[in-house]
Amino acid sequence: MNLFSQLAAEPTHEDIFPGTVLMRGLALTQDAEFFAAIEVILSAAPLHHATTPSGLPMSVMVSDCGTPEAFRRRWDPQNPSVRKLWPSIPRVLADFAIRCAVRSGFPQFRPDTCHINRYHAGTKLGIHQDRHEFDLYQPIVSISLGLECIFLLGGFQRTDKTKRILLEHGDVIVWGGPSRMRFHGVQPLKPGHHPLTGPYRYNLTFRKVA
Ligand code: MD6
Ligand code: FE
Numbered sequence: 178m179n180l181f182s183q184l185a186a187e188p189t190h191e192d193i194f195p196g197t198v199l200m201r202g203l204a205l206t207q208d209a210e211f212f213a214a215i216e217v218i219l220s221a222a223p224l225h226h227a228t229t230p231s232g233l234p235m236s237v238m239v240s241d242c243g244t245p246e247a248f249r250r251r252w253d254p255q256n257p258s259v260r261k262l263w264p265s266i267p268r269v270l271a272d273f274a275i276r277c278a279v280r281s282g283f284p285q286f287r288p289d290t291c292h293i294n295r296y297h298a299g300t301k302l303g304i305h306q307d308r309h310e311f312d313l314y315q316p317i318v319s320i321s322l323g324l325e326c327i328f329l330l331g332g333f334q335r336t337d338k339t340k341r342i343l344l345e346h347g348d349v350i351v352w353g354g355p356s357r358m359r360f361h362g363v364q365p366l367k368p369g370h371h372p373l374t375g376p377y378r379y380n381l382t383f384r385k386v387a
Contacts, residue, residue: 188349190280193330193340196316196356198281204320205347207273211322212373214267215293215381218242221264224295236300242266243290246387251290251309266291266383274318274383281351283316288383296326296378298368304335304360310386316353318383322346323374324366331360346371 188203204211224238241251242264270291278286294302307317321344328350329339337360344350352359366378 193342193350194352194356194359196282196354197330197352197359198350199342200277200280200349200351201345202347203277203280203349204273204322207269208322208347208373210269211273211320211381212379214270215322215379217267218264218291218293222261224293227294236297237302238295240293240295241290243288244387247289247384250311250387263290270381271383274320277318277320277349277351278316281316281318281353283351283353286316286318286353286385288318288385290384290386292382292384294380294382296324296363296366296380297376299365300363301365302363304329304331304339304362306358306360307382307384308358310384312385313357314354315385316351316357319350320381320383321348321350322379322381323371324369324376324378326366326378327364329362329364333358333360335360346373 186202189201191199193199219240222240224240226234227237227239228234243266245262248263271288274288323346325343325345328342328344330342331337331339370376
């Protein structure tokens, strides 16, 4: 990583689809503070393996924070190991997510959860839609930290052709409105080392769930 060139670059503003905005590098100025906030969340809500809808363990490790209302909406009786209420969203993270949403045309967005995914080499995320939230027009704000990945952003059918988007440390992608139900996934992570996160990629997704 060339730290100097990353700091020198202005964030981008790329309209990928109606309702989908990619802002490369937007989180770079916050990365160390974000990572400290992530560690606070993880000490209160330790990482655990996500499970498939049929209950099988996935290789991606996950944690969550958010309001009690959001917790009740998302609590999974299939996964009783995670029955503790979530810690609240650190202020620095929620404020930044709101600013990202404002820049993307969603000024009313107020997240009540932040979901954390942690990937290591080989971890992938299959093509899926996010459909658990109450209001499926509200955007999701997604922040990538650490190792890069290839994000697959598709259409409204699982089998639609996908765009391959390189997501690097500090990139932010926001989508909602007419893009909200697009299928998407993450290709298997390539091995590597990042100065802030070591062998991992972290993805934070901010949502209004309840
Ligand atoms: C990831 N992200 O980037 C997984 N979902 O690791 C997601 O599944 C996702 O980034 C909805 C909206 C934005 C996302
Ligand atoms: Fe998703």
